[in-house]
Amino acid sequence: MSGGTAAGGRSLGRAGVAPWLRDRGVYVAFVLLLVFNLIVTENFASIGTLTNLLVQVSPVLLVSLGLALVIGTEGIDLSVGAIMALASAALPLYLGYGWPVAIGLSLFVGIAAGLVNGSLVAFAGVQPIVATLALLVAGRGLAQIFTNGQLLIVTDPVVLALGQARPFGIPAPVIVATVAVAVVAFLIRRTTFGRYVVAIGGNRSASFLSGHPVRRTLLAVYAISGLLAAVAGIVATARLGASDPSNVGVLIELSAITAVVVGGTPLTGGRIRLAGTVMGALLMQLISTTFISNNLPFTWAQVLTAGIILIAVYVQKGRGAA
Amino acid sequence: MATGQARAAEENVPAAGGRGGPSRRARVFAVLQRRGAIVVLLLVVAVASLRFDSFLTARNLENIVLQASFLGLIAVGMTFVIISGGIDLSVGSNLALGGVLAALVLPVAWPLALLLPVVVCGLLGLGQGLLIAKAKMAPFIVTLAGLLGIRGLALALADEQPVGVDNDSPFVWFGQGEILGLTVPIVFMLAAFAVGELVLIRTRYGQAIFAIGGNEESARLMGVPVDRTKVIAYATSGALAGLAGALLAAQLAAGQPVAGAGWELDAISAVVVGGTLLTGGAGTLSGSLAGVLLLGILQNLINQLGTLGSYAQQLVSGVFLIAVVLVQAYLTRKQRL
Numbered sequence: 001m002s003g004g005t006a007a008g009g010r011s012l013g014r015a016g017v018a019p020w021l022r023d024r025g026v027y028v029a030f031v032l033l034l035v036f037n038l039i040v041t042e043n044f045a046s047i048g049t050l051t052n053l054l055v056q057v058s059p060v061l062l063v064s065l066g067l068a069l070v071i072g073t074e075g076i077d078l079s080v081g082a083i084m085a086l087a088s089a090a091l092p093l094y095l096g097y098g099w100p101v102a103i104g105l106s107l108f109v110g111i112a113a114g115l116v117n118g119s120l121v122a123f124a125g126v127q128p129i130v131a132t133l134a135l136l137v138a139g140r141g142l143a144q145i146f147t148n149g150q151l152l153i154v155t156d157p158v159v160l161a162l163g164q165a166r167p168f169g170i171p172a173p174v175i176v177a178t179v180a181v182a183v184v185a186f187l188i189r190r191t192t193f194g195r196y197v198v199a200i201g202g203n204r205s206a207s208f209l210s211g212h213p214v215r216r217t218l219l220a221v222y223a224i225s226g227l228l229a230a231v232a233g234i235v236a237t238a239r240l241g242a243s244d245p246s247n248v249g250v251l252i253e254l255s256a257i258t259a260v261v262v263g264g265t266p267l268t269g270g271r272i273r274l275a276g277t278v279m280g281a282l283l284m285q286l287i288s289t290t291f292i293s294n295n296l297p298f299t300w301a302q303v304l305t306a307g308i309i310l311i312a313v314y315v316q317k318g319r320g321a322a
Numbered sequence: 323m324a325t326g327q328a329r330a331a332e333e334n335v336p337a338a339g340g341r342g343g344p345s346r347r348a349r350v351f352a353v354l355q356r357r358g359a360i361v362v363l364l365l366v367v368a369v370a371s372l373r374f375d376s377f378l379t380a381r382n383l384e385n386i387v388l389q390a391s392f393l394g395l396i397a398v399g400m401t402f403v404i405i406s407g408g409i410d411l412s413v414g415s416n417l418a419l420g421g422v423l424a425a426l427v428l429p430v431a432w433p434l435a436l437l438l439p440v441v442v443c444g445l446l447g448l449g450q451g452l453l454i455a456k457a458k459m460a461p462f463i464v465t466l467a468g469l470l471g472i473r474g475l476a477l478a479l480a481d482e483q484p485v486g487v488d489n490d491s492p493f494v495w496f497g498q499g500e501i502l503g504l505t506v507p508i509v510f511m512l513a514a515f516a517v518g519e520l521v522l523i524r525t526r527y528g529q530a531i532f533a534i535g536g537n538e539e540s541a542r543l544m545g546v547p548v549d550r551t552k553v554i555a556y557a558t559s560g561a562l563a564g565l566a567g568a569l570l571a572a573q574l575a576a577g578q579p580v581a582g583a584g585w586e587l588d589a590i591s592a593v594v595v596g597g598t599l600l601t602g603g604a605g606t607l608s609g610s611l612a613g614v615l616l617l618g619i620l621q622n623l624i625n626q627l628g629t630l631g632s633y634a635q636q637l638v639s640g641v642f643l644i645a646v647v648l649v650q651a652y653l654t655r656k657q658r659l
Contacts, residue, residue: 309467
């Protein structure tokens with residue numbers, strides 16, 4: 001399952017290892033690391049380890065899905081971590097009125113934040129990196145003002161279930177993330193909206209001249225990214241059992257961008273690889289798991305991640321034209 | 323001061339407009355866009371002096387500038403990189419690595435504590451520059467990898483603990499000593515801005531930076547050494563971040579591996595607030611200095627108000643950034659018409 005491509009089709013006549021590695025590198029890396037873990041790491045081959053990996057990856061995965069759409073339009077969203085904090089802080093505020101109100105408000109906050117980003121990008125013509133940088137700086141501060149910088153305990157059973165329940169043995173965050181993957185995959189592959197997204201990323205002026213609703217699409221893309229970040233914030237809050245806007249989603253924008261890029265979506269837009277994004281997020285989580293469960297110093301995992309980003313982008317360069 | 327790019331910007335207006343000289347309105351917009359930060363800085367200082375008795379004291383002002391001087395050093399390199407059309411997200415991590423390296427080599431010989439961070443971080447910047455210029459990788463992603471990897475290196479080298487600096491070493495003077503009544507890091511920052519402004523306006527290298535940021539392909543066709551210019555810009559940015567880290571370590575008497583987290587964003591904010599376009603090709607170092615001081619003063623004022631928590635500071639910085647960017651977008655749009 002690969003996402004939509006603007007140009008369509010693969011480049012012909014360039015059979016060989018390099019192009020194949022370009023498209024499938026993230027899977028190869030994941031399998032290699034998996035095999036390494038199966039041999040070296042003790043107690044790795046268990047359902048518990050696997051479920052843990054999936055639960056831990058869920059927030060990053062949710063955020064990465066939104067970022068894949070944004071990056072597909074040749075944009076970037078640095079504010080996802082701050083939106084997670086905002087959504088998390090908004091959750092306990094009106095929990096007294098029942099969980100639907102609280103969750104609704106939380107999601108609304110995420111969408112509203114996304115719309116602010118989207119308006120700046122689509123209507124004011126501000127570069128995505130600056131527009132979302134402003135919210136990255138301001139959003140967490142605002143979230144901390146909501147909660148007075150304190151950690152607020154959440155006790156509502158329905159909200160907690162979103163992070164901790166295990167229907168049919170599958171943890172709720174994994175279900176939420178899977179549903180989100182399916183919805184975004186449908187959006188990209190089966191709707192006009194999805195075609196607009198990659199068309200804008202491929203060539204914004206051409207897309208505009210073809211009569212595509214460029215501004216509305218950009219607005220929607222950033223709103224979806226905000227919504228998914230809010231969902232990630234709710235899931236993270238539910239897992240912790242408390243709203244902690246100072247710590248939830250800190251630096252998650254970097255992990256998510258890494259997942260998207262390593263998965264084969266070029267930062268120049270015009271092409272979205274959703275399966276690659278999912279794999280990229282899993283790969284990043286597996287790297288941390290590998291270092292932690294083998295008692296290796298975690299800081300070197302960061303260095304390794306940096307190396308992987310560079311290699312991934314290096315082998316992808318030049319594909320934009322294909 | 324009629325700077326090179328100021329002239330260029332004014333010439334742009336009639337060229338794009340098609341007839342006659344630039345209108346007064348266009349000229350006012352152009353000046354506001356470039357010099358707005360200095361105007362706002364003066365206004366804020368004036369209001370703050372009236373509102374707070376303790377603001378306009380030598381001690382408070384020196385404190386503000388000292389706090390801002392480390393970010394200032396970083397902002398100099400960032401201005402070069404952004405005018406060339408790039409971005410450097412690795413500066414905060416480079417600052418941390420610089421501080422840790424300084425503290426680690428201090429027992430060997432104190433001059434090394436100043437030299438090694440500059441060299442190592444400069445080389446890391448050089449490496450990133452090579453990947454960006456020669457391998458044609460996106461600056462955003464290369465320096466993002468740098469942000470992660472260099473922070474990891476700093477943490478690993480320091481064993482995730484602050485590394486102590488011997489308070490009796492002459493090295494400490496570089497963070498706490500005074501030259502002509504100014505704390506040493508302030509002198510370093512002012513020198514960096516002065517030298518940077520000269521290089522940017524008066525040298526072939528500075529003009530090459532503007533040319534590349536304006537239109538890289540045209541610059542290449544005109545024979546501007548594009549690759550070399552970019553590599554030097556990133557190397558300078560890394561070296562200045564390393565220097566800032568060493569000075570910060572001297573000031574705090576410790577190399578903190580977690581120092582400078584998020585500073586890349588502060589530096590970008592300061593540079594953008596200072597009127598440098600993120601799209602490259604236009605900007606001033608005096609604006610960046612005003613941007614750095616503005617951020618420092620806002621922080622100081624919020625601390626003085628006391629009723630607002632430290633959270634409010636982030637909120638104010640973010641809203642401020644949005645406001646500036648919106649005004650800039652409006653002004654530059656008018657300028658292009």
